[in-house]
Amino acid sequence: MNNLTEKIVKKIEEEKITPKPKWRFLLKDYILWLVFGFNLLLGSVFFAVSLLYWSSADWDIYKYLDVSVLQVLKTMMPYVRLGALTFFIFLAYYNYRHTKHGYKSRTGLIIGMSLVIALMIGGTLFILGASHKLESVLAGRIPYYEGVEEHRIGVWSHPERGLLAGVVEKIQPDGRVVLKDFYGKKWLVQVDQAFWRGPVKHPSIDQKIKIIGKRISVDEFQAKEIRPWVGGRFGKPFQK
Amino acid sequence: MQDCANLSDNDLVQKALKDQAYFGCLVERYEAKLYNYISRITAVSKEDAEDILQDVFINVYKNLNDFDQTLKFSSWIYRITHNQVISRWRKHKNSPFVFKDEDNLKLFEKIVAKEDVEADLIRQDKSREVEQILKCLKKEYAEILVLKFLEDKSYKEISDILKKPMGTVATLINRAKKQFRDCANDFDI
Numbered sequence: 143m144n145n146l147t148e149k150i151v152k153k154i155e156e157e158k159i160t161p162k163p164k165w166r167f168l169l170k171d172y173i174l175w176l177v178f179g180f181n182l183l184l185g186s187v188f189f190a191v192s193l194l195y196w197s198s199a200d201w202d203i204y205k206y207l208d209v210s211v212l213q214v215l216k217t218m219m220p221y222v223r224l225g226a227l228t229f230f231i232f233l234a235y236y237n238y239r240h241t242k243h244g245y246k247s248r249t250g251l252i253i254g255m256s257l258v259i260a261l262m263i264g265g266t267l268f269i270l271g272a273s274h275k276l277e278s279v280l281a282g283r284i285p286y287y288e289g290v291e292e293h294r295i296g297v298w299s300h301p302e303r304g305l306l307a308g309v310v311e312k313i314q315p316d317g318r319v320v321l322k323d324f325y326g327k328k329w330l331v332q333v334d335q336a337f338w339r340g341p342v343k344h345p346s347i348d349q350k351i352k353i354i355g356k357r358i359s360v361d362e363f364q365a366k367e368i369r370p371w372v373g374g375r376f377g378k379p380f381q382k
Numbered sequence: 383m384q385d386c387a388n389l390s391d392n393d394l395v396q397k398a399l400k401d402q403a404y405f406g407c408l409v410e411r412y413e414a415k416l417y418n419y420i421s422r423i424t425a426v427s428k429e430d431a432e433d434i435l436q437d438v439f440i441n442v443y444k445n446l447n448d449f450d451q452t453l454k455f456s457s458w459i460y461r462i463t464h465n466q467v468i469s470r471w472r473k474h475k476n477s478p479f480v481f482k483d484e485d486n487l488k489l490f491e492k493i494v495a496k497e498d499v500e501a502d503l504i505r506q507d508k509s510r511e512v513e514q515i516l517k518c519l520k521k522e523y524a525e526i527l528v529l530k531f532l533e534d535k536s537y538k539e540i541s542d543i544l545k546k547p548m549g550t551v552a553t554l555i556n557r558a559k560k561q562f563r564d565c566a567n568d569f570d571i
Contacts, residue, residue, distance in 0.1 A: 146432060147409045150439045154402055159440060161399060164447040242450060245545035 171242055178237040182260050185230035187276050188223045189264030194273035195220040195290050198372065200297070206304055206354050217297065222287065227264075231256050294371075295324045298352050306331070306363050307352040307371065310345050319345050321353075321363075329363050331355075336365035386411075391455035399446055409439050412456070415533075416463050422528050424467050434470060438463045457542035460533075464525075464543055518565040523558035530555055 153159070196218065204214035234256045238244045244252070267273060281289040288296075298307035301323075308323035319331045331353060333345060342349070350371035356364045386394055386407035394411075397404040416438060420431045441462055449458055516524060529535045529543060537555075541548045 146413055146435065147406050150409050150436055151402070151406045153436070153440065154405065154443055159443060161446040162444055162448070167445075167448040246541065246547055248547045248549055 174237050174241045178234050178241070181230045181234035181237060182256060183263065185227045185234065185256070185260035186263035186267060187280075188226040188230065189261055190267035190273045191277045191280060191290075192220045192223040192227065193264065193268040194277055195223065195293070197268075198290055198294065200352070200369070203297070203305065203354070220293075227260065231260060234260075299324060301329070301357045301363060304354055304356055304366075305352070306355065306357075308350070310347055310349045310351065313345055313347070321351070327361070329361055331363045331365050333365045333368060337367045339367055340370045342370055392451060395446055395449055395455060398443070402443075405439075405443055405446075408442070408455075408459075412459055415456075416459065419460065419463060419528075419533060420467060422532055423464070423525060424471065426470075434463075434466055438466050441466065453542050454539060457535075457539045460529075460535075460539075460543045461545065515562060515565040518568070519558065519561055522554065523561055526551070526554045527558050527562065 199218045201214070201218065204211055231253060235249070235252050238247075238252050238256070239249075267276065277290060281287050295307065298305050300306075306321070306323060306329060308321045308329070310319055311322050311328070312320040314320065314330075317332075317334050319333050321329045321331050323329060336353075336355070338344070345351070345368075352369045352371055353363065353365045354367040354369075356366070358364050386397075386404060389397070389404075389407070391408070391411070394404050394408050398408060413435065417431060417435055420426070420434050424431075424434075426434065438459070442459055445462070449455065519527070526540065526544070529540045535543065537548050537551050540546075540551045540555075544551070546554070
C-alpha cells in the first residue's frame with residue numbers, strides 16, 4: 143500500500159466515513175422522474191385548455207372585421223396558456239436531463255418527445271371533455287388568468303366594428319330585441335332580417351347571443367347574423 | 383492488504399461496500415491515472431493535485447452506492463474527478479490547462495502532424511509552439527482533446543464522463559480539432 147492509499151484509507155477509518163445509503167440516490171432519481179411527469183401533466187393541462195380556447199373561437203369573424211387573417215390569428219392565440227405549456231416542457235426537460243441517464247439524449251429529442259407526450263395527453267383530456275373543468279379550476283386559482291369567457295367577451299364587445307354580444311332582456315311587440323351587453327349597456331337590436339346560425343332560430347328572454355351587424359346609433363344595432371353565445375363555426379358546435 | 387489483482391472494478395465496488403479495505407485496491411488502481419488527468423486539466427502544484435485526488439477518492443467512497451453498474455467504473459471516477467476539478471476552478475479561480483511538453487507533442491502528433499513527419503523532429507522543435515496553440519483553444523475544447531487524445535477515452539466514455547450526448551461529444555471533438563488546426567496555422571506551424 144503506497145502513501146496516498148494509506149492516507150485515504152486511514153482518513154476513512156478515522157473520520158468514520160461511510161457510503162451514503164442507496165435509498166437516498168434512488169429517492170433522488172424517483173423524485174426527478176416524478177417532477178418530470180408532473181411537469182408534463184401540467185403542460186398537457188395547458189394544451190387541453192388551449193384547445194378549448196381555439197375550439198370555441200369564431201375563426202370566421204375576420205371576414206366581418208377590417209383586419210387581416212394574421213391579426214385574427216394573433217387575437218385567437220392563447221399566449222398565456224401556450225407560454226405555460228412551453229414553461230412546463232422546459233421544466234420537464236430540465237428534470238429529465240438530471241436523471242441518471244438523462245445526459246445521453248440530445249436536447250432536441252428530449253424537448254420534442256416531451257412536447258409530443260404533452261400534446262397527446264392534452265388532446266386526450268380535451269376529447270374526454272375535461273378542458274372545461276380544468277379551465278374553471280385554472281381561472282379560479284391563477285390571478286389575472288383571462289378565461290375563455292372573458293376573452294370571448296373582449297372579442298365580441300366592439301359594436302363600432304360590427305360585433306355585439308349580451309343577454310336578451312326583452313322582446314318588443316315590433317320584434318326588436320332589448321339586449322344588455324356584458325358591460326351593462328342596453329341596445330335596441332333589429333333582428334327581423336338577421337340570419338340565425340345554430341340550433342336556435344328566434345330570440346328568447348335570458349338568451350345569450352353574439353351578433354354580427356352594424357351600429358346604427360349610439361344604442362341601436364342592426365343584426366345581420368345571430369349566433370348562440372357558446373360554440374363557433376369551426377370546432378365546438380353551437381349550443382342552445 | 384487485500385488480494386485484488388484479479389478482481390474487476392465492479393467486483394471491487396461491491397466488495398468495498400461490505401469491507402472498506404477493498405477500497406484501497408480501487409485507490410491504488412486509479413491513483414496514478416487520475417493524478418495525471420488532474421495535472422493535465424488544471425494548473426496546480428503536486429501537493430494540491432494530491433489534495434484534489436484525496437477529495438476525489440473520499441467522494442467516490444461516499445457515493446459508492448450511486449455507482450451505476452451499466453457504466454464503466456473508470457468513466458464514473460473520471461466524471462467525479464472532472465467535477466471536483468471544475469469546482470476547484472470556481473472556488474480558487476485556478477487557470478486550467480497547463481500542458482506538459484510531452485502532452486503538447488502527443489496532441490500535435492495526433493491532430494496536426496502527418497504520418498510521414500519525423501516524430502523526433504517534432505519533439506525537438508515544436509513543443510513551445512504547441513503550447514501556444516493550446517492556449518488559444520477554448521476551455522471545453524482543450525478539455526475534450528485531453529480526454530480523447532491524452533487519456534485515450536472512447537466517445538462513449540467521454541459522453542459518460544462529461545455527461546453529454548455522444549453526438550455532442552463527436553461534434554465537440556471535430557470543432558476542437560478544427561480550432562486546433564486553425565490555431566496551428568495562425569502560428570505558422
